[in-house]
Amino acid sequence: DIQMTQSPSSLSASVGDRVTITCQASQDIGKYLNWYQQRPGKAPKLLIYGASNLETGVPSRFSGSGSGTDFIFTISSLQPEDIATYYCQHYDNLPLTFGGGTKVEIK
Amino acid sequence: EVQLLESGGGLVQPGGSLRLSCAASGFTFSTSAMTWVRQAPGKGLEWVSAITGSGETTYHADSVKGRFTISRDNSKNTLYLQMNSLRADDTAVYYCAKDARAYYRYWGQGTLVTVSS
Numbered sequence: 001d002i003q004m005t006q007s008p009s010s011l012s013a014s015v016g017d018r019v020t021i022t023c024q025a026s027q028d029i030g031k032y033l034n035w036y037q038q039r040p041g042k043a044p045k046l047l048i049y050g051a052s053n054l055e056t057g058v059p060s061r062f063s064g065s066g067s068g069t070d071f072i073f074t075i076s077s078l079q080p081e082d083i084a085t086y087y088c089q090h091y092d093n094l095p096l097t098f099g100g101g102t103k104v105e106i107k
Numbered sequence: 108e109v110q111l112l113e114s115g116g117g118l119v120q121p122g123g124s125l126r127l128s129c130a131a132s133g134f135t136f137s138t139s140a141m142t143w144v145r146q147a148p149g150k151g152l153e154w155v156s157a158i159t160g161s162g163e164t165t166y167h168a169d170s171v172k173g174r175f176t177i178s179r180d181n182s183k184n185t186l187y188l189q190m191n192s193l194r195a196d197d198t199a200v201y202y203c204a205k206d207a208r209a210y211y212r213y214w215g216q217g218t219l220v221t222v223s224s
Contacts, residue, residue, distance in 0.1 A: 087152055
């Protein structure tokens with residue numbers, strides 16, 4: 001199975017800050033990488049698919065990049081409503097494993 | 108509008124069984140692969156099982172293989188997860204999600220399964 005390693009596991013930033021989360025795959029997955037946002041008590045929400053494609057309706061302050069084994073998720077200007085846990089997930093083959101998550105809080 | 112509604116969760120004793128259901132609407136269910144994902148309390152997301160649109164092919168995580176069975180009834184637009192020999196570490200919120208081999212754009216609200224004596 002492909003292992004997905006996310007870092008950091010948590011972060012605290014101020015409103016307006018740029019936030020960066022990294023995700024590393026245990027083997028080359030090309031661009032088969034998604035990013036989800038999960039608010040407390042809610043189902044995950046797809047933000048980015050195919051490493052860098054913004055899901056319809058998602059604010060443009062969210063972005064993703066990378067390929068192969070190393071990926072980056074960025075919030076260009078953190079907003080209060082972005083408080084959530086973010087997960088990466090590969091879809092190179094089954095099982096479609098998730099990263100451990102990054103909890104984002106407001107400082 | 109795509110809607111997924113899980114049901115069937117609850118409290119069950121270790122070694123017991125439970126069947127989860129996911130009622131789907133708003134899309135052509137019979138042509139859509141489906142997936143179950145779970146989340147233990149305070150933990151991350153874990154892919155559990157997936158099934159093709161026809162139901163002919165199924166996939167299960169090693170952690171549930173031999174104990175859980177995913178199935179579907181396309182005449183009822185419903186996805187199932189039969190869970191047997193339940194253990195404490197199966198305690199989680201179980202989500203159904205549309206599709207199986209790429210990204211999950213649509214999720215249900217989840218149903219909580221608690222395995223405890």
